[in-house]
Amino acid sequence: MADLNKNVKLVQRPVAMPTAACWALAEDPIPSPEAGQALVAIKHISLDPAQRAWMNEDCYVGCVALNSTMWAFAVGEVMNSLHPGFKTGDLVRGIMGVQQYSVMHGDDLELLDVKDEALSEHLGLYGMTGLTAYFGVTDLVDIKPGDQVLISTSAGAVGSIAAQIAKLKGAYVVGIAGGPEKVDFCVNEIGLDGCIDYKNHDFETRLAELMPDGVDIYFDNVGVPILDYVLKQINEEATIIICGAINQFQNMSDVSGPSQYLRIPERKASLLGFTYFHYSDRFHEGVKQLRDWIESGQIRSHEHPIDGLENFHDSFMKLFNGKHIGKLIINP
Amino acid sequence: MADLNKNVKLVQRPVAMPTAACWALAEDPIPSPEAGQALVAIKHISLDPAQRAWMNEDCYVGCVALNSTMWAFAVGEVMNSLHPGFKTGDLVRGIMGVQQYSVMHGDDLELLDVKDEALSEHLGLYGMTGLTAYFGVTDLVDIKPGDQVLISTSAGAVGSIAAQIAKLKGAYVVGIAGGPEKVDFCVNEIGLDGCIDYKNHDFETRLAELMPDGVDIYFDNVGVPILDYVLKQINEEATIIICGAINQFQNMSDVSGPSQYLRIPERKASLLGFTYFHYSDRFHEGVKQLRDWIESGQIRSHEHPIDGLENFHDSFMKLFNGKHIGKLIINP
Numbered sequence: 049m050a051d052l053n054k055n056v057k058l059v060q061r062p063v064a065m066p067t068a069a070c071w072a073l074a075e076d077p078i079p080s081p082e083a084g085q086a087l088v089a090i091k092h093i094s095l096d097p098a099q100r101a102w103m104n105e106d107c108y109v110g111c112v113a114l115n116s117t118m119w120a121f122a123v124g125e126v127m128n129s130l131h132p133g134f135k136t137g138d139l140v141r142g143i144m145g146v147q148q149y150s151v152m153h154g155d156d157l158e159l160l161d162v163k164d165e166a167l168s169e170h171l172g173l174y175g176m177t178g179l180t181a182y183f184g185v186t187d188l189v190d191i192k193p194g195d196q197v198l199i200s201t202s203a204g205a206v207g208s209i210a211a212q213i214a215k216l217k218g219a220y221v222v223g224i225a226g227g228p229e230k231v232d233f234c235v236n237e238i239g240l241d242g243c244i245d246y247k248n249h250d251f252e253t254r255l256a257e258l259m260p261d262g263v264d265i266y267f268d269n270v271g272v273p274i275l276d277y278v279l280k281q282i283n284e285e286a287t288i289i290i291c292g293a294i295n296q297f298q299n300m301s302d303v304s305g306p307s308q309y310l311r312i313p314e315r316k317a318s319l320l321g322f323t324y325f326h327y328s329d330r331f332h333e334g335v336k337q338l339r340d341w342i343e344s345g346q347i348r349s350h351e352h353p354i355d356g357l358e359n360f361h362d363s364f365m366k367l368f369n370g371k372h373i374g375k376l377i378i379n380p
Numbered sequence: 381m382a383d384l385n386k387n388v389k390l391v392q393r394p395v396a397m398p399t400a401a402c403w404a405l406a407e408d409p410i411p412s413p414e415a416g417q418a419l420v421a422i423k424h425i426s427l428d429p430a431q432r433a434w435m436n437e438d439c440y441v442g443c444v445a446l447n448s449t450m451w452a453f454a455v456g457e458v459m460n461s462l463h464p465g466f467k468t469g470d471l472v473r474g475i476m477g478v479q480q481y482s483v484m485h486g487d488d489l490e491l492l493d494v495k496d497e498a499l500s501e502h503l504g505l506y507g508m509t510g511l512t513a514y515f516g517v518t519d520l521v522d523i524k525p526g527d528q529v530l531i532s533t534s535a536g537a538v539g540s541i542a543a544q545i546a547k548l549k550g551a552y553v554v555g556i557a558g559g560p561e562k563v564d565f566c567v568n569e570i571g572l573d574g575c576i577d578y579k580n581h582d583f584e585t586r587l588a589e590l591m592p593d594g595v596d597i598y599f600d601n602v603g604v605p606i607l608d609y610v611l612k613q614i615n616e617e618a619t620i621i622i623c624g625a626i627n628q629f630q631n632m633s634d635v636s637g638p639s640q641y642l643r644i645p646e647r648k649a650s651l652l653g654f655t656y657f658h659y660s661d662r663f664h665e666g667v668k669q670l671r672d673w674i675e676s677g678q679i680r681s682h683e684h685p686i687d688g689l690e691n692f693h694d695s696f697m698k699l700f701n702g703k704h705i706g707k708l709i710i711n712p
Contacts, residue, residue: 276637290642290645305637306641307636309641309651313653315653316655318650319641319651320644321644321646
């Protein structure tokens with residue numbers, strides 16, 4: 049065990065995108081657990097767009113206090129437990145923060161049932177991103193064979209899983225990604241029927257080419273302007289699932305609403321929203337189904353791991369500048 | 381029978397709100413029906429916000445040609461029929477236009493079953509506005525006793541019916557209207573639990589006062605900024621029904637989207653849209669139910685009739701400047 053706990057603190061709130069000045073890499077003494085708590089050695093830390101929201105003073109789930117360790121989902125191994133539910137060696141998950149060690153109350157830790165997969169999969173496929181994808185495309189909408197499904201951020205951690213689930217339900221699935229490398233991944237690695245390169249194509253023209261029968265279901269992670277372009281091409285009784293709006297994290301105090309929203313009444317469409325947290329009582333079901341699909345080879349999971357907390361800022365920015373494929377993870 | 385057919389033609393497309401220069405009052409020969417057609421003497425003409433959309437070149441249902449008679453729903457009496465489905469004296473409804481006489485193909489006319497009610501009710505309560513209200517609050521959402529329901533334009537033709545239906549389903553219903561006269565109508569004439577005077581109250585403060593338990597269902601006829609104010613106060617799993625957006629008719633080429641739409645995923649809410657036309661195969665059911673409610677005294681219908689086609693422009697503008705209560709009708 050190291051003598052100190054390396055951790056990343058939030059020292060300045062960002063206005064739009066975080067800058068390196070928002071963070072300070074610190075070394076603090078490793079804390080000791082008290083009654084009911086456990087000390088966890090963190091193995092993998094999740095990088096998620098939701099963390100950008102947690103940096104705001106008015107975030108819907110509370111916010112990270114200034115000069116405290118940045119929040120993050122993480123998985124690790126229990127080193128010392130004073131909680132009856134955990135023992136040394138247990139593998140656990142929780143919002144343990146961007147650090148090497150964390151003392152957590154046992155009630156805030158989840159004991160993981162790790163089978164053949166890498167522990168890190170419990171941050172991605174079996175964590176917030178995989179479960180977000182799973183519930184988004186299975187609970188809010190009933191995808192049927194032949195449905196015309198469009199998925200944004202289809203090379204990302206959520207979108208790539210959502211798109212593969214839509215495919216295995218028999219839909220015609222088109223992705224949205226930035227650059228030829230990601231388009232290649234979407235079409236040739238995860239088997240989508242097509243992919244719009246929003247950086248190099250005229251979006252509306254390309255959408256009409258790839259989806260000449262219109263859009264029945266759109267899974268949106270990005271917000272406007274793409275949301276507006278899609279609304280113009282939705283079919284009657286289409287469903288738009290709002291999972292996130294990564295474009296909007298650029299300027300949270302001045303979010304752009306979809307100016308094409310009146311296409312919704314015109315076409316008797318529905319716009320439905322959810323977050324991962326709405327399904328906390330069904331995570332077990334989601335993991336079981338995703339594991340079945342992985343084991344039968346019907347879906348594939350992709351990770352983009354990065355080593356070292358000194359790389360936290362650059363790693364976090366990859367969420368927003370598009371420089372990764374699949375699930376971003378940092379190993380402390 | 382008069383010798384000429386007085387009618388109102390669209391002679392200029394409006395950019396935002398129509399001006400008097402958009403219209404010309406004309407007198408043309410009364411047309412004669414050909415095989416399959418019928419000549420109808422129009423008794424009452426409906427004024428509806430949808431007509432503003434029909435004046436645009438890119439309206440979703442096509443548009444009124446320049447220098448032709450303005451489209452409008454109307455009811456009247458068949459004078460001469462060369463269609464086997466209609467005979468002289470039949471009472472009919474159709475998009476017969478802003479005029480005194482219309483020659484219509486029989487396939488575009490609907491034979492009315494008029495009971496004790498005034499014929500004009502088949503434009504309001506038993507027409508587009510009443511049926512829009514009926515399907516909007518009964519088909520897209522299942523209102524239950526105790527639900528917290530907010531209805532915009534609650535002194536208008538659609539909103540006043542929607543609000544009364546929500547009340548008879550046992551909901552706590554708050555309206556939105558402009559000015560003390562309309563607020564008095566909503567609370568004392570149609571029995572709502574409260575009404576926000578958006579012209580004289582601070583909207584968000586008043587909403588929080590009248591709906592301290594939040595909003596479960598919002599029936600929206602107006603769009604932003606009110607839609608955004610409401611989104612901030614919706615409950616978990618709220619439903620927003622988009623029926624129209626009268627505010628947006630001011631500038632159709634630059635509609636404002638709801639910038640608070642990310643409250644929808646935050647709260648697992650739904651935004652659902654529809655138009656009257658989506659329910660054309662169920663109008664009969666709607667009329668039957670509305671008639672039952674009227675006969676048992678559970679809802680009341682209000683009309684605002686105006687005489688004379690020379691008053692068309694001023695009458696039409698009442699839809700947008702808030703100077704009417706209930707259903708606006710012009711008698712040619």
